[in-house]
Amino acid sequence: MKNALLADKHILIVEDDEPCRLFLEIILNDAGCSFEVAVNGREAVERVKVGGYDIVLMDVRMPVLNGYEAAQAIRLVKKDLPVIAVTAHAIEGVKEKCVAHGMNDYLTKPFTQEKLLEKLVQWTSGSARAGE
Ligand SMILES: [Mg+2]
Numbered sequence: 001m002k003n004a005l006l007a008d009k010h011i012l013i014v015e016d017d018e019p020c021r022l023f024l025e026i027i028l029n030d031a032g033c034s035f036e037v038a039v040n041g042r043e044a045v046e047r048v049k050v051g052g053y054d055i056v057l058m059d060v061r062m063p064v065l066n067g068y069e070a071a072q073a074i075r076l077v078k079k080d081l082p083v084i085a086v087t088a089h090a091i092e093g094v095k096e097k098c099v100a101h102g103m104n105d106y107l108t109k110p111f112t113q114e115k116l117l118e119k120l121v122q123w124t125s126g127s128a129r130a131g132e
Contacts, residue, residue: 002032005121009054011035014044014070015086016062020109024057027113033120041065045073053081054124058103060087068101075102082123086111 011028015021016039028035036053038044042065048056056074060067071083085098085106098106107119 001030003117003121005125006117007032009033009120009124010052011120012038012044012047012053012056014038014041014056014062014067015059016040017059020059020086024116027116030113031117031120041067041070041073044070045077048074048081049077051078055082055084055120057107058083058085060085060098067103068097071098071102084119084123 011033013021013024013028013035015024015037021037021039025035025037036047038047040062041058044056044058045065047053058067058071062070065073067085067087071085074081074083082105083103085094085103086109087094087098087106088109095106104123105119107116
């Protein structure tokens with residue numbers, strides 16, 4: 001179902017796992033968002049430098065540059081761009097670790113379509129495109 005609050009948002013999906021990526025793409029397509037994909041942290045940093053994103057969905061475990069490292073690098077170039085960690089680690093201290101590495105929030109896998117869209121709306125509504 002289209003989500004009016006997200007219709008004009010441009011999202012960067014950072015995810016090395018193809019099934020996870022497809023799941024995100026299906027939800028975002030359905031919500032009417034536009035998005036691009038990076039398959040590791042380094043690619044994410046390069047894309048963010050070029051700009052144009054309203055928010056980044058950042059997997060944590062990835063090759064080349066993991067989500068924590070990528071988030072730190074993104075903070076050096078885009079101070080206010082919302083970065084949401086998408087992590088399978090529902091263990092104690094993960095939220096603190098995400099925040100310490102410059103991420104704004106986190107979503108634990110597996111998540112529902114509703115939960116993902118709720119986070120995206122929460123972090124993209126009511127403000128101008130961050131970090132531009
Ligand atoms: Mg991964």
